[in-house]
Amino acid sequence: MPVLTHSPHPTALQAMSTRMRNxxxxxxxxxxxxxxxxxxxILRQSHGEIEVLMIQRAEREGDPWSGHMAFPGGRMDxxxxxxxxxAMRETEEEIGIDIERAGNVxxxxxxxxxxxxxxxxxxxxSPYVFSLHIPVSIDSNHEVADTVWVPLTYLADHRNxxxxxxxxxxxxxxxxxxxYKGKQIWGMSLRMLDELLELVGGLVSMVEENPGVVE
Incomplete structure (x- = not known):
């Protein structure tokens, strides 16, 4: 694992960020x-777990991804x-999270x-990965039917x-x-998650030593 120089007790998200930069x-x-x-x-650390935020797309006629589990995002303007x-603009439009204020890329x-x-x-x-450093509330627009935080440990366990x-x-x-909780995760979203999990490896279960996490 890369050596971290900015903190003697790195959080799991900090360690992941180092791997992402490399x-x-x-x-x-x-x-x-x-x-x-x-x-x-969008990742957060809660009770020693790393979770990723997923959305369920609203049912819309003519939409090939209607009802699918996905990540906030959309077409480039x-x-x-x-x-x-x-990615940042669409996140704020779809779920009301100002990622520039609440997190880091x-x-x-x-x-x-x-x-x-x-x-x-x-x-x-193009998928971009963010970490939250303050609590957020979700305010979904008409394009989003539901949201769910999924633990990366659940996805990393191939028995699931x-x-x-x-x-x-x-x-x-x-x-x-x-x-997961009645939601089916597959397709392109799963391919993104698989690459993320391959990259961060065993860090997904790293327990926070220095409290200061987003609950």
């Missing part, structure tokens, strides 16, 4: 020429100079390619991993998934 995510070099979006993986700005994960709402060109999704069948046209696919 991580080199895969970036799609051609992303500037296609549709782009960005999402926010022309005024968004970076994907990071998109830890880094980013690898770009993923998704199908867009319309058109044939793919969409590149199940499978599901997804039909694409005439083909059936068996994909990995998790069921």
């Amino acid at each position: 991580f080199r995510p895969r970036r799609r070099w051609w992303r500037r020429w296609v549709k782009r979006s960005a999402v926010a993986l 022309p005024d968004d100079r970076t994907g990071l700005r998109t 830890m880094g980013r994960l690898s770009d993923l390619v998704s199908r867009p709402h319309s058109g044939r060109r793919p969409m590149v999704v 991993r199940q499978t599901m069948e997804v039909q694409r046209g005439k083909l059936n696919f068996v994909l990995p998934c998790y069921h």
Whole structure:
């Protein structure tokens, strides 16, 4: 594990932040020429656990991700100079969290390619990871049906991993998934979580030694 110099008793989130800074995510070099979006993986430490905030998308006709578990985020606007700005703006719009005031950016994960709402060109999704340093309240807009904090220890334990069948046209696919508090976590969101867990390793169960965590 990287040596931390800023605190003799590093928190789990601080240790994760160090690993994120040293991580080199895969970036799609051609992303500037296609549709782009960005999402926010928001982490907090509570009672010695690291949790990630997930949203359940509202049911909307014509939305291919309708009702799915996801992270706050959305399409990049022309005024968004970076994907990071998109993730922060969309987080405040969708769940009312001003991440610039309430947290810190830890880094980013690898770009993923998704199908867009319309058109044939793919969409590149850039995930950004944040940590909270003050308590927050969630004020969801019409795009969000529900929110849930999911412990990373639950996701890191592959005994909790199940499978599901997804039909694409005439083909059936068996994909990995998790069921947590009645929510099904799978697809692109699970791929982001898998990369995050591969990166932070055993830090997900690190117990805070110096109280001062976000409860």
